[in-house]
Amino acid sequence: MKKNSLLTTSLLLGVISAVLAVAVFMVNSTTANIIAESEATKLNSYYESIFPDSEYEVIYDNKKDKDKSSNIISLATATKDGNVLGYLYLAYTTGYSSDVVSLIGINATDSKLVKVIVTKQTETPGLGTLATAPKFLDQFSDKSTDEELKAKDNITAITGATITSTAVVNSVNEALADFNTNYKK
Amino acid sequence: MKISDIFKDGIYRKNAILIMLLGMCPTLAVTTTLSNAIGMGISVIVILTLSNISISIMRKVIPAAVRIPAYIGIIAALVTIIEMLIHAYVPTLYVSLGIYLPLIVVNCIILERAESFASKNNILHSTIDGIAVGIGFTLAMLLIAFFRELLGTGAILGFTILPASTNMLIMILPPGAFLTLGIILGVMGHYSNKKKEELENE
Numbered sequence: 001m002k003k004n005s006l007l008t009t010s011l012l013l014g015v016i017s018a019v020l021a022v023a024v025f026m027v028n029s030t031t032a033n034i035i036a037e038s039e040a041t042k043l044n045s046y047y048e049s050i051f052p053d054s055e056y057e058v059i060y061d062n063k064k065d066k067d068k069s070s071n072i073i074s075l076a077t078a079t080k081d082g083n084v085l086g087y088l089y090l091a092y093t094t095g096y097s098s099d100v101v102s103l104i105g106i107n108a109t110d111s112k113l114v115k116v117i118v119t120k121q122t123e124t125p126g127l128g129t130l131a132t133a134p135k136f137l138d139q140f141s142d143k144s145t146d147e148e149l150k151a152k153d154n155i156t157a158i159t160g161a162t163i164t165s166t167a168v169v170n171s172v173n174e175a176l177a178d179f180n181t182n183y184k185k
Numbered sequence: 186m187k188i189s190d191i192f193k194d195g196i197y198r199k200n201a202i203l204i205m206l207l208g209m210c211p212t213l214a215v216t217t218t219l220s221n222a223i224g225m226g227i228s229v230i231v232i233l234t235l236s237n238i239s240i241s242i243m244r245k246v247i248p249a250a251v252r253i254p255a256y257i258g259i260i261a262a263l264v265t266i267i268e269m270l271i272h273a274y275v276p277t278l279y280v281s282l283g284i285y286l287p288l289i290v291v292n293c294i295i296l297e298r299a300e301s302f303a304s305k306n307n308i309l310h311s312t313i314d315g316i317a318v319g320i321g322f323t324l325a326m327l328l329i330a331f332f333r334e335l336l337g338t339g340a341i342l343g344f345t346i347l348p349a350s351t352n353m354l355i356m357i358l359p360p361g362a363f364l365t366l367g368i369i370l371g372v373m374g375h376y377s378n379k380k381k382e383e384l385e386n387e
Contacts, residue, residue: 009248016247016255020262027266031273038276122284124214127357129284160358 043090043103043119050105050115051078051085071174073101084108087183089175090119095167098122100132102168104175106145111184116140116172123164131157131164145176145184186306188313195317201294202325202366203373208294212326213362215285219342222330226323228285229292232267233322234315236260236295240303241311247304256299264290294322332365333357 047056060075073090089104100121105114118132130136139155149169151157157165201207215225239259247255268286272279289295298318303311334340337356339347355361 009250012248013251013255017258020258024262024265027269031269034273122287159354
């Protein structure tokens with residue numbers, strides 16, 4: 001390669017990078033809305049599986065408030081015939097290789113956990129992902145909100161996936177703490 | 186170059202995992218179960234083929250001095266775009282393959298094929314090379330995952346066939362990946378040495 005081609009080489013690399021950036025940007029702007037919509041319907045179907053046949057209303061959205069100190073992403077209420085059945089917390093904790101997002105359903109009348117679902121994660125397949133499967137998550141059902149949950153103590157952690165297990169437990173504890181201070185009867 | 190040679194090279198003569206020892210990160214991390222190996226294998230076949238095609242198309246435009254950053258940019262953009270498209274239009278596929286896609290960006294097999302094959306060959310050969318190397322990768326992943334899932338959880342594709350008392354937890358933890366890979370490589374080395382000795386004795 002000739003010496004005076006340094007400029008053309010840099011320019012070409014710049015052009016290639018610019019083309020790639022524009023391509024990613026264009027795909028992102030066309031798919032972002034569709035992805036957001038499908039995420040919303042997915043979240044609704046998760047709501048449905050915790051409190052069936054209810055009406056859901058988001059009463060707190062951290063995206064708008066931008067509270068960085070809180071790991072709670074959003075909070076929704078489930079109402080049926082005018083009565084508040086329960087609260088649905090969406091919270092995240094950083095796990096082993098990704099943010100583990102969990103949906104935590106709490107019964108408003110008896111202050112007990114109804115169900116915990118992990119809605120989003122990219123943990124190690126086959127190891128960390130075991131802590132997001134029903135076998136692990138079913139342990140949370142019917143636990144009282146007064147109980148401080150702890151992995152390896154009253155929650156059996158998944159062997160080889162302690163970090164992911166703890167991440168889910170931390171999210172649940174954060175939701176429980178918020179429920180106890182603000183909504184507990 | 187003969188097409189059958191590209192296939193033989195990609196699938197066994199220069200198998201990415203078992204001969205070249207490339208792409209160790211997904212090999213060790215994602216071979217805990219057969220279904221994981223299948224998911225990762227399919228993703229690699231698709232991404233590798235597409236990246237080989239795009240690098241081959243652009244091979245005359247990319248200046249030799251900056252080819253590596255250009256390849257990395259192209260591969261990263263490609264994987265990101267595919268991930269977004271799958272997420273938006275095929276959400277069910279995203280649920281099952283979504284976790285493997287980010288792992289592919291850092292898979293050096295893709296970069297190695299771009300550098301040593303796609304940048305020097307035409308589009309048809311590069312496409313075939315992508316498919317062949319991808320199949321070789323998938324077969325090696327399946328081989329390792331078969332032993333790890335069977336010995337670690339006593340199951341094949343999730344169906345339990347061995348009693349729980351024979352499960353060795355270490356096989357699905359990281360050390361199990363090294364043990365399995367090491368034993369497979371050792372057995373392969375033993376046979377190729379034997380072959381060499383036979384040839385020398387003749």
